[in-house]
Amino acid sequence: MRTDLPPGWPTTIAEARALQERLCDEVVTTGGPEAPGLIAGVDVHVAERTGLTWAAVALVDGSGLELVESALAAVPTGFPYVPGYLSFREIPAVLAALSLLDRAPDLVMVDGQGIAHPRRLGIAAHLGVLLDVPTIGVAKSRLIGQHDEPACTKGSRVPLTHKGEIIGAVVRTRDGVSPLYVSVGHRIGLERAVELVLATTTRWRLPEPTRLADKLSRMHPV
DNA sequence: GCGACAG
DNA sequence: ATCTTGTCGC
Numbered sequence: 001m002r003t004d005l006p007p008g009w010p011t012t013i014a015e016a017r018a019l020q021e022r023l024c025d026e027v028v029t030t031g032g033p034e035a036p037g038l039i040a041g042v043d044v045h046v047a048e049r050t051g052l053t054w055a056a057v058a059l060v061d062g063s064g065l066e067l068v069e070s071a072l073a074a075v076p077t078g079f080p081y082v083p084g085y086l087s088f089r090e091i092p093a094v095l096a097a098l099s100l101l102d103r104a105p106d107l108v109m110v111d112g113q114g115i116a117h118p119r120r121l122g123i124a125a126h127l128g129v130l131l132d133v134p135t136i137g138v139a140k141s142r143l144i145g146q147h148d149e150p151a152c153t154k155g156s157r158v159p160l161t162h163k164g165e166i167i168g169a170v171v172r173t174r175d176g177v178s179p180l181y182v183s184v185g186h187r188i189g190l191e192r193a194v195e196l197v198l199a200t201t202t203r204w205r206l207p208e209p210t211r212l213a214d215k216l217s218r219m220h221p222v
Numbered sequence: 223g224c225g226a227c228a229g
Numbered sequence: 230a231t232c233t234t235g236t237c238g239c
Contacts, residue, residue: 044229046230081230083227089230090229112228122228143228181228 001131003099005092011078016088020121027115027125032188032196033106033134036062039200040105041209042097042127043217044090046077053077055093056217058209059105065200065208070216071100083143086112087123094127105133107188107196109209113137114183114193116145116160116168128186135185136193137168138210142181150179155198169194173201180205 010016041058052074059069073096079089090112098108113122114137121129124137145162147170154175160168160183168183171194182197184190200207206214 044230046229048231081229083229086228117228137228139228141228142226144226 001098001104001133003095003131005095006130009092010088013082013085016085017119020119020126023126023129024119024121026129027120028187029115029184030189031134032192036106036196038062038068038103038105039209040098040101040108041207041211041213042094042108043111043210043213044093045217045220046089047220047222050222051077052222053090053093054217054220055090055097056213056220057094057097057101058212058216059101059103060200060209060212062106065202067212069101069103070212071097072216072220073097073100074220084118087121087126090123091127091130095130098131108133108135108185109138109197109200109207110135110185111138111140111210111214113139113143113181114168114185116143116162116181116183118144120167122183124183124185134187136188136196137181137183137185138197138207139181139183140178152176157194166190171197173198173207174203174205177205
């Protein structure tokens with residue numbers, strides 16, 4: 001798995017936008033692992049006080065959903081939060097954390113959008129292209145697109161559309177909780193992405209890989 | 223010009 | 230994301 005930060009990493013919005021417009025053609029929106037043996041969940045926390053961006057990775061067994069390995073890494077915060085450019089703020093830390101894993105994941109679930117993005121390259125899609133590994137975007141709120149309200153029961157879903165395209169699905173992962181925004185990251189189809197998110201969700205709103213990564217990231221040293 | 227806006 | 234305790238609900 002290629003976890004090195006590519007040379008010429010953008011430092012300005014203009015450079016970042018140019019990179020997104022160039023990389024979006026490399027995203028593969030079909031396929032997906034049938035039964036992923038190892039699924040990684042990633043989450044990031046920015047510590048304002050220390051100027052550090054922490055990334056946590058939770059590697060979960062695809063069948064039993066138990067935690068098999070985890071990693072935590074910090075990198076100096078190098079990019080501001082600008083809607084549409086989240087990857088430039090979080091990916092450096094995420095790659096650092098992924099590089100610490102002993103085993104490579106068959107699938108990565110990212111806290112954020114996949115192709116449900118203005119230029120179809122949200123953080124999950126961007127990370128997938130860099131790693132050349134299947135990824136799914138699992139966001140807690142909407143960035144772009146319109147949709148109806150899904151029924152309140154677990155498993156209910158409605159399409160998320162934008163400019164006449166289906167860019168994701170709004171999925172109720174538990175009865176009565178606010179829905180998740182699931183979108184294709186890389187090397188997977190939307191149907192498979194939604195199936196895998198639901199299959200890895202147990203008793204909480206977030207699927208296990210992402211939930212465990214979130215819990216871990218809240219335990220960063222400082 | 224005005225409002226929206228992942229984490 | 231972050232600031233932040235107790236509290237409402239199942």
